[in-house]
Amino acid sequence: MTHFFETYGLMLGKAILVHLAYVLTSVAAATVVALVLGVLLSRVPAIARWMMPVISISQTIPGIVFIGILYLYLGMEPITAFTALAIYAVFPILKNTYAGLLGVEEKYKEAARGCGMSPRQILFKIELPLAMPTIFAGIRMSTVYTVSWAVLTAMIGLGGLGEFVYRGVSTNNSTLTITGAIPAAIMAIALGALVDWIQKKITPRGLQEVKS
Amino acid sequence: MIEYRNVSKNYGERQIVKNLNFTIEDGQFAVLIGPSGCGKTTTLKMLNRLIQSDGGEILLDGKNVNEINAEQLRQHIGYVIQQIGLFPNMTVEQNITVVPRLLKWDKARCAERVRELLALVDMDYDTYAKKYPNELSGGQQQRIGVLRALAAEPPVILMDEPFGALDPITRDSLQDEVKSLQKRLKKTIIFVTHDMNEAIKMADVILFMSDGELLQQASPEEMLRAPANDIVREFMGKHVAQGVSGQDNIPCGEIMRKNVAKVSSSWRTLECVQMMSSREIDSLVVVDENDRYLGVVTIEGIKAHGKPGMEVTKLLETTVPTVYTDTLAKEAFGTLDSTRARYLIVLDKNERPVGIITRTSMSKALAYMVWGGDAV
Ligand SMILES: Nc1ncnc2c1ncn2[C@@H]1O[C@H](COP(=O)(O)OP(=O)(O)OP(=O)(O)O)[C@@H](O)[C@H]1O
Ligand SMILES: [Mg+2]
Numbered sequence: 124m125t126h127f128f129e130t131y132g133l134m135l136g137k138a139i140l141v142h143l144a145y146v147l148t149s150v151a152a153a154t155v156v157a158l159v160l161g162v163l164l165s166r167v168p169a170i171a172r173w174m175m176p177v178i179s180i181s182q183t184i185p186g187i188v189f190i191g192i193l194y195l196y197l198g199m200e201p202i203t204a205f206t207a208l209a210i211y212a213v214f215p216i217l218k219n220t221y222a223g224l225l226g227v228e229e230k231y232k233e234a235a236r237g238c239g240m241s242p243r244q245i246l247f248k249i250e251l252p253l254a255m256p257t258i259f260a261g262i263r264m265s266t267v268y269t270v271s272w273a274v275l276t277a278m279i280g281l282g283g284l285g286e287f288v289y290r291g292v293s294t295n296n297s298t299l300t301i302t303g304a305i306p307a308a309i310m311a312i313a314l315g316a317l318v319d320w321i322q323k324k325i326t327p328r329g330l331q332e333v334k335s
Numbered sequence: 336m337i338e339y340r341n342v343s344k345n346y347g348e349r350q351i352v353k354n355l356n357f358t359i360e361d362g363q364f365a366v367l368i369g370p371s372g373c374g375k376t377t378t379l380k381m382l383n384r385l386i387q388s389d390g391g392e393i394l395l396d397g398k399n400v401n402e403i404n405a406e407q408l409r410q411h412i413g414y415v416i417q418q419i420g421l422f423p424n425m426t427v428e429q430n431i432t433v434v435p436r437l438l439k440w441d442k443a444r445c446a447e448r449v450r451e452l453l454a455l456v457d458m459d460y461d462t463y464a465k466k467y468p469n470e471l472s473g474g475q476q477q478r479i480g481v482l483r484a485l486a487a488e489p490p491v492i493l494m495d496e497p498f499g500a501l502d503p504i505t506r507d508s509l510q511d512e513v514k515s516l517q518k519r520l521k522k523t524i525i526f527v528t529h530d531m532n533e534a535i536k537m538a539d540v541i542l543f544m545s546d547g548e549l550l551q552q553a554s555p556e557e558m559l560r561a562p563a564n565d566i567v568r569e570f571m572g573k574h575v576a577q578g579v580s581g582q583d584n585i586p587c588g589e590i591m592r593k594n595v596a597k598v599s600s601s602w603r604t605l606e607c608v609q610m611m612s613s614r615e616i617d618s619l620v621v622v623d624e625n626d627r628y629l630g631v632v633t634i635e636g637i638k639a640h641g642k643p644g645m646e647v648t649k650l651l652e653t654t655v656p657t658v659y660t661d662t663l664a665k666e667a668f669g670t671l672d673s674t675r676a677r678y679l680i681v682l683d684k685n686e687r688p689v690g691i692i693t694r695t696s697m698s699k700a701l702a703y704m705v706w707g708g709d710a711v
Contacts, residue, residue, distance in 0.1 A: 230418040234414070234420030236409065237414035238410070239434060327426075330424050
């Protein structure tokens, strides 16, 4: 065991950091893109009605196919992995942003208009805050998924915990596979919890479950 | 002053509002009433441009509302909706100050305004200001809804069936509160309802709409005395009777009947007679602006000394015995027997009438003791 860590310890530490970096940057970028797209789509329901199904379908293209295609265009650079992961991470957040905004009850929007808010003020003061729980559910989903999708980056030689998994699988070394899989699982759980914690911090009491 | 001149609204081929003409004076409490779907909401929302009119013009103090920036217009017209629509992500304080903040009032002024407004409806600042809407009862929520509309001191307030979703008792007290606020603050209010009792209770002037047209604009008194046509007459008859029976026999406490037929001291004789006949009672309790007990007015009194349009305060009788909510029922029954009064008025500790005890209450109380709760 000590021997194992002497050999792989440094590599594991680095793999965890790389993995984490992929996840955090791609989810962060995806959140920004998804929020902007979600808001835009919610303003034009006519377009959204056919866009959303298309987006849902493209989400089912297997990640490996997608990474492969990107690889052909962008080469073996971290940007390839980052782009692929970010694009995948957009879907759940976009879907939830759109659904969350659409789910804001008309009475709140009407009251806001009646108070003399501009469309922009209604979006930022009313619609987005009310959609926040749904949006966060999307971010959480994205984060957890991205941790596992990031395992694929190793397939094009871009590091992360996937390296252990693949080496383990290809050399039939289950210790190596597990060494990659367990930190990934822990990372998914921990990041999920982190998102929950942030959400709890920023959601006003009025939008949290009523305790009765 | 609010003026509608030949205002109309179409949806496709259908004309929803047809050449509406009317004027509402400053400080008037105007109630728009009429059957469901007759165009009341549409008429109301054209004023703050939540709905765009198709023809004619709507003047607010002589200015065509279509020439005012829609957002600025709405910031200067209070608006209360039936579904209340308090923003769930904001505290009571934040909800109340929505419009002042849009108008860039400074913090201190906003905070002071919230205190002032909460005091108006007897809600304690420290208890309620930091609460969220989901932590309030329906009645409290709509009080805040009304305060939000009042916050930036708009001269005009629009209310679209604001009490429609509330239970009868809460509705009753909110009606009283809003009416007395309107008098005190001298606001012009346009209030939509399809409950004739509510209209009679609140209105200085009632505008009766049917099928997109204005059939009659008159004081409650006059509308009751001289309905313009059969539609108005029938609607009033039906609704006065219905609304009241819904409020009858709400059991509260063990014996006291809680639905006191209260009228404010500004009421006039005909309105009272109408209310008595619709409730099948022969007297009404009269209260002052703070809801405190003044006396009663009876049908005999009105018959003997009243003239149409006379204020009820001239006919007040103060001979009915009163008791307090914490008086023992036994004592109350004793008083009923010894004074041979037909009923007693129950006051709370602030001298507000909150119930009556009749001889029927006595027999019901007896039945309750013999058969248990369901009999009451
Ligand atoms: N956006 C719309 N498109 C088409 N028709 C509409 C629209 N809004 C309202 N209507 C119709 O216009 C008529 C008047 O509606 P309005 O909401 O003003 O009635 P109302 O008197 O307020 O009714 P209620 O008492 O039920 O609230 C109704 O027949 C309604 O179906
Ligand atoms: Mg309506």
